[in-house]
Amino acid sequence: xxxxxxxxxxxxxxxxxxxxxxxxxxxxxxxxxxxxxxxxxxxxxxxxxxxxxxxxxxxxxxxxxxxxxxxxxxxxxxxxxxxxxxxxxxxxxxxxxxxxxxxxxxxxxxxxxxxxxxxxxxxxxxxxxxxxxxxxxxxxxxxxxxxxxxxxxxxxxxxxxxxxxxxxxxxxxxxxxxxxxxxxxxxxxxxxxxxxxxxxxxxxxxxxxxxxxxxxxxxxxxxxxxxxxxxxxxxxxxxxxxxxxxxxxxxxxxxxxxxxxxxxxxxxxxxxxxxxxxxxxxxxxxxxxxxxxxxxxxxxxxxxxxxxxxxxxxxxxxxxxxxxxxxxxxxxxxxxxxxxxxxxxxxxxxxxxxxxxxxxxxxxxxxxxxxxxxxxxxxxxx
Numbered sequence: 001x002x003x004x005x006x007x008x009x010x011x012x013x014x015x016x017x018x019x020x021x022x023x024x025x026x027x028x029x030x031x032x033x034x035x036x037x038x039x040x041x042x043x044x045x046x047x048x049x050x051x052x053x054x055x056x057x058x059x060x061x062x063x064x065x066x067x068x069x070x071x072x073x074x075x076x077x078x079x080x081x082x083x084x085x086x087x088x089x090x091x092x093x094x095x096x097x098x099x100x101x102x103x104x105x106x107x108x109x110x111x112x113x114x115x116x117x118x119x120x121x122x123x124x125x126x127x128x129x130x131x132x133x134x135x136x137x138x139x140x141x142x143x144x145x146x147x148x149x150x151x152x153x154x155x156x157x158x159x160x161x162x163x164x165x166x167x168x169x170x171x172x173x174x175x176x177x178x179x180x181x182x183x184x185x186x187x188x189x190x191x192x193x194x195x196x197x198x199x200x201x202x203x204x205x206x207x208x209x210x211x212x213x214x215x216x217x218x219x220x221x222x223x224x225x226x227x228x229x230x231x232x233x234x235x236x237x238x239x240x241x242x243x244x245x246x247x248x249x250x251x252x253x254x255x256x257x258x259x260x261x262x263x264x265x266x267x268x269x270x271x272x273x274x275x276x277x278x279x280x281x282x283x284x285x286x287x288x289x290x291x292x293x294x295x296x297x298x299x300x301x302x303x304x305x306x307x308x309x310x311x312x313x314x315x316x317x318x319x320x321x322x323x324x325x326x327x328x329x330x331x332x333x334x335x336x337x338x339x340x341x342x343x344x345x346x347x348x349x350x351x352x353x354x355x356x357x358x359x360x361x362x363x364x365x366x367x368x369x370x371x372x373x374x375x376x377x378x379x380x381x382x
Contacts, residue, residue, distance in 0.1 A: 064136060076292060088110035090298055106119060167376055173237055179201075190219065203220065262379045276368070
């Protein structure tokens with residue numbers, strides 16, 4: 001049984017959920033469809049709504065699911081003896097009881113700051129091999145990304161860039177150098193380059209195939225982890241990292257490395273899942289945010305703790321997701337979540353969905369309870 005940790009207790013009297021361990025094959029079913037919708041959840045504050053099919057064409061889902069299942073079996077579970085025990089990645093507490101498993105991997109919740117994280121987790125060597133050898137990533141690069149690139153550019157990356165530009169203006173930040181950490185296919189950097197606001201744009205991308213995609217766009221690329229960038233190599237005005245920190249073995253070193261690449265007073269923009277998001281609270285291991293690659297699920301409070309410890313001042317935290325309620329509704333309609341004993345949620349998500357669903361989702365987003373968050377922080381001048 002997983003119990004809601006924090007403020008969602010104001011929504012319903014009790015939020016308990018069953019989190020049965022499922023077979024890997026079942027967990028992988030419709031994986032990319034759920035991931036695509038997770039991206040839609042994340043960008044809705046700063047862009048128009050998307051359709052699932054725009055982000056991940058249905059005819060390509062089966063191949064992606066099969067590749068991901070293969071990755072879990074061959075790149076993770078076969079090396080589970082190399083997994084390591086860690087303390088909380090946010091506050092370093094060792095008190096973190098188990099809350100559920102997924103893909104035969106254990107997730108725990110910190111008793112101090114409520115961060116959810118995989119423990120034990122793949123070692124740095126296992127993670128490096130996973131991302132280097134992943135058939136799922138190769139399939140995405142060769143099939144899904146080309147089929148959805150235009151939609152992603154216009155409905156995700158262009159709105160992201162507009163928000164980043166707004167952050168710069170609101171904080172009177174010079175726009176000389178923009179750094180993206182984990183640039184992926186380079187779409188965001190390309191949008192920034194086309195806009196012409198920054199004098200210099202640098203893409204850090206350690207995965208060779210993705211780094212090559214960035215180079216094909218004529219971007220300046222450093223094919224390495226941010227932690228391996230020599231000190232003094234980069235002095236960025238602003239660094240962005242979208243959906244990366246949840247994948248990192250040591251988030252503290254990751255953030256300190258970003259700080260070393262920023263000018264004093266420079267900004268960092270992070271986006272990642274929110275471990276206190278409504279669908280994670282309600283669905284546990286069946287939430288699309290709980291993933292074999294998401295080894296850290298911070299919440300607004302815990303990520304602020306970590307950023308402060310790494311020399312940042314947090315300026316803004318938002319949870320702009322818009323699909324939490326829909327995820328939970330669909331689980332209830334599918335029979336995997338029982339709302340019969342919860343009249344409030346039954347009425348909101350089932351009986352009067354058309355009238356109450358969107359206001360409820362808005363409440364979640366505005367009160368730090370949606371499943372995705374953006375955080376803006378400034379490097380403290382020393």
